Amino acid sequence: MNSYYQMDVEALQNAMSKDNSDGLNPFLVIATAGTTDVGAIDPLEQVAALCHEYNTWFHVDAAYGGFFMLVDQMKEKFKGIELSDSLVMDPHKGMFIPYGSGVVLIKNSENLLKSYSH
Numbered sequence: 001m002n003s004y005y006q007m008d009v010e011a012l013q014n015a016m017s018k019d020n021s022d023g024l025n026p027f028l029v030i031a032t033a034g035t036t037d038v039g040a041i042d043p044l045e046q047v048a049a050l051c052h053e054y055n056t057w058f059h060v061d062a063a064y065g066g067f068f069m070l071v072d073q074m075k076e077k078f079k080g081i082e083l084s085d086s087l088v089m090d091p092h093k094g095m096f097i098p099y100g101s102g103v104v105l106i107k108n109s110e111n112l113l114k115s116y117s118h
Contacts, residue, residue: 005040007031009047016054028057033081034065036093041065044080051085057111058083063090063102085111 002008016026029051031042044060051058060066060081066089069078081087090102106112 005035005038007042007047009043009050012047013050016050016056020054026054026056028059030059030061031084032065033060033062033078034068036064039065041077044078045083046080048080048083052083057085059086059088060084061088063088064093067091 012029016029019026029047031044031047033041033044048058050056062069062078062081066078066081066087068074069081085107087105088102089105091097092099092101
């Protein structure tokens with residue numbers, strides 16, 4: 001984590017590289033797009049690039065902050081969210097929609113089906 005409470009991409013790369021060296025296969029990285037406490041948005045483009053390099057599922061937790069990307073002045077901060085394999089958003093957290101409403105978006109539904117094939 002850096003001083004802005006964002007994911008440390010260099011540390012992530014080191015961990016993924018070490019896992020590969022140790023014969024492990026990192027399969028999932030979860031980045032955050034707007035934390036509840038401080039509003040931190042991880043460097044989504046950089047995390048997405050690492051996930052692509054390591055063939056790792058890239059999920060973004062945008063449950064709280066994701067809807068702020070609808071604000072013109074905030075869009076740039078969410079650059080890279082479109083590169084995620086999946087995304088969760090909870091409109092009840094910031095849009096005052098009834099509790100319990102939420103959504104998980106999956107880019108490729110075939111991948112989701114394969115994940116439950118065992």
